[in-house]
Amino acid sequence: MLALWTVLLLFSAVQSQGCWNPRDVHIGNNCYTFVDKIHTYSNARAYCHSVHASLAGVQSAIDANFLAANAGSQFGVTNGDFWIGLSRAGSEASFKWDDGTSVTFTNWGPGYPNSQNYVAESIANGRWKTLAGAAELPLVCSYDPKEVITTGSPMKTTKVTKTSVVPTKQASTTRGTRLQSGSTNQSPSFTTSQPVSNSCPQGFKFSKLTKKCYIVVMYGDDDSYPDVPTNAPPLTREQQRCTKVGATLATIHSQEENEFVRTLFPENVSYCTAGLRNINSSSSEGDWEWIDGTKMDYSNFSPSFPKPNDSIVQIGHGFWVTYTRTTPLEGVICMK
Structure with a gap:
């Protein structure tokens, strides 16, 4: 473990150098995004x-x-595994990297690979293991910042590498139509199976606690929305999604409200963004304020959160995490 932390110290000086976001870490030709x-x-x-x-x-x-x-440092743990981009189509097939590069190095732990096809790395020792694809783990993304053309934000980036990456299409669910991650020029979809209650519009769900109507809108791509300045306040893009359905980003002021919004999540959506944002990123823990200007009087942060430099709050499996942005495969919690 000492060797691992030595490596961390050696490369701490290159964090964020040339990367899209301040929390990304740069080594060699790549930047790495750690997704807890x-x-x-x-x-x-x-x-x-x-x-x-x-x-x-x-x-x-x-x-x-x-x-x-x-x-280990970013996830706040000393053990466990995380997904990396190595997999194979079947037990008799060859392993391939997600970005299309050749497999010239492997780092298998004892007894691996086994009959499973998806590769995770150990936080404890850096060794690899093969797991079933249904396992749920944190992950690390990578990209070469020199091989992209940016047009204002990472979400609008165009890859120009020879090996193009095609986003995996997500199947529709019975609880509502979801945007496919590679789609363009589409409005975000939202759940439609919820019953209309107390005069809520179709697709919204009524809360007896707050006497308001709620809905989760899939974030989707930015193509069907007006551009916003790169220095716009956090949640500006997310608020666009709620405005389009005649609502605003949801605020949460109690455990009961927190539990209620979790019932809105479409199937297979693990994280949804609420209306809480950091208005002072220079602070070690930030200054968190609801989008309607009210202060945070209730929170349910997971251990090690909120994190410095993060700007938004996302509701997960009962706990909150902080992050820099919402991605197309995640939801936005709206209310009216």
């Missing part, structure tokens, strides 16, 4: 594709140790 959100393998890959990256490529023992050390 659990996903199945296919959803983890789609998550990275939605921000124009790939599940992490690992090309050397230095890379492997570097990722393990940083994952």
